[in-house]
Amino acid sequence: MNTLTGILAQYIHKTTFTDLPEPVVTQAKQCLIDTIGCSLAGVHFPEIVGATKELTAVDTQTDCVIWGMSEKASLLTAALLNGVTSHAVEMDDVHKTSKTHTGAVVIPAAVTLAGYRQASGKELLTAIVMGYESAYRIGTGINASAHRLQGWHATGVCCTFGSAAAAGKLLHLDEAQTVSALGMAGTQSSGLWALTMDGATCKKLYMGKAAQSGILSALLAQGGMTGPAYVLEAEDGGLFRAASSNYRFEAVTEKLGERWDILKADRKPYACCRSAQPPIDAILHMRREYGIRPEDVASIRVNTYDIAVKQCFNTKRPKNVVEAQLCIPYTVAVALTDGAASPRQFTGERIADDALMALAAKVDVFEDSAFTGRYPQNWGCQLILKTVDGKEYEQTIVNAKGDSDNPLSFDDLVGKFTTLADGVLPAERQKRIIDCIMNLEKQETVANLVGLLEK
Secondary structure (H helix, E strand, O other), rough: OEEEEEHHHHHHHHHOOOOOOOHHHHHHHHHHHHHHHHHHHOOOOOHHHHHHHHHHHOOOOOOEEEOOOOOOOOOOHHHHHHHHHHHHOOOEEOOOOOOOOOOHHHHHHHHHHHHHHHOOOOHHHHHHHHHHHHHHHHHHHOHHHHHOOOOHHHHHHHHHHHHHHHHHHOOOOOOOHHHHHHHHHHOOOOOOHHHHHHHOOOOHHHHHHHHHHHHHHHHHHHOOOOOOOOOOOOOOOOOOHHHHHOOHHHHOOEEEEOHHHHHHHHHHOOOOOOHHHHHHHHHHHHHHHOOOHHHHHHEEEEEEEHHHHHHOOOOOOOHHHHHHHOOHHHHHHHHHHHHOOOOOOOOOHHHHHHHHHHOOEEEEEOOOOHHHHHHOOOOOOOEEEEEEOEEEEEEEEEOOOOOOHHHHHHHHHHHHHHHHHHOOOOOHHHHHHHHHHHHHHHOOOHHHHHHOOOO
C-alpha cells in the first residue's frame, strides 16, 4: 500500500533484529534503562498512588506488573500506569525535531506487552526501535513548532503511533493489520497544552494513554477491525492537516531503514521540561566557574526560542510541582541555590521557599529570533546575569547536557538510574536490572526483566 502508513507498515513488518546496527541496539538498551529509572521515581506521586488505587479496584486482573509497585493489573491498565509513571519526574528522553518524549510511551507499551506475550529479548528490542522510528518520523513530519503553537502536545499525538508500531511488531501483525493499527492509533491521538494555565497534573496521562491506545489499536487490528490507511495525509480528517499548519509528508518515509533516528534521542539530566534545561546548564556553569551565589544576583535575562517562552514562562511563582517543572525562573533559581535540579528540587516543600521565589522573581525570559530560527533542530539559550556590584556574566548554551550531540556517558546514565530507583528497589536489584537489559538479546523471554521490575 502506497500510503504513508502503508510504507511505514511495510518497514515495520519486514525489519528484524538482524537488520539493526549494533549502535542502534545499544541505544535501545540505554533507552530502556533510562525510561525504567524514570518510571520507578514516579511511583510515589500522590496522583499516581491515587490513580493506581482506583484503577486496580475496578480492574482486578493480575496479568501484568506495574513497575515499582506490588500491585498488578491487566495489560491495558498496566501499560497506562507504566506510561504515567515514566513521565512523572520529567526526566524521560526527548527528541528535538519531533518534540516527543517517545521513551515514556513506547517502552511502557513494549515491555508490558512483551511480558504479557512472553516475547524474547530480541523481539522486545526490535519493537522498541520500530516504535521510536515511527514516532520520531511522524512527529518530525507534523512540524514540532507549528504543531505546538496550535496547542497540541506532540507526545500524546505522535507517540501513539510509536506504541502501535511496537505493539504490532510484538503481535506479529501482517502489513495490512499494521496499517490498520497505525490508523486506529491516529484516531486516538491527543494531548493538549491547556495544563499550563493552571498546573494540572495530567500531562503524564498523555504518555500513559498513548501507550495504552497503541496496544489497543494493535489488538483491534489483530481481531479484524480496520483503521484508516490515509490517517496522516487525508484531505478530510488527516492528522497532519488537522493538527499543523506547516507539515511535511515526506519526512515520515525518507531514508527509512538507512537513517536511524533513535540515535538522536536526548537524555535529561534535570527533572524538568527540556526547554528549561539549557538555562540550567548556563547558571550551573556560572555557579561553578565564577562562584556566583543567589545573594550576588541583581537580575537574570534568558534569551531563547519562542516555544520555550510560551511553554516555560507562564509564571515566576509556581504553585505546584507541574508548574515548577515548566518554569524557567524557578528552575534557574533552584539550580543556582542548590547546585542541582534533581527530583529533590521539585517538591512542594522546596517550591514554598520564599528565598527561592524572591530569586525567581529576578529572572526574565525573552524570545530571541536567532534561537527560534534554529529550533527544533537545536534547543539553545543565552543567559545574562548582572550582579549587585555591577558585574555582568553571559553564557550561551548550544547543546545542553544530555543532547545527542553532548550525550550523557554510560556511567552518567547508570548513576541517573540508581539515583531514581533508590528507595523503590534495592541496590542489588538495580544492578541486576541493568545487567539484564545490557544482555537482553540473549534472553529467550523477557520474564526475568519484568520480574525484576516488580516491587
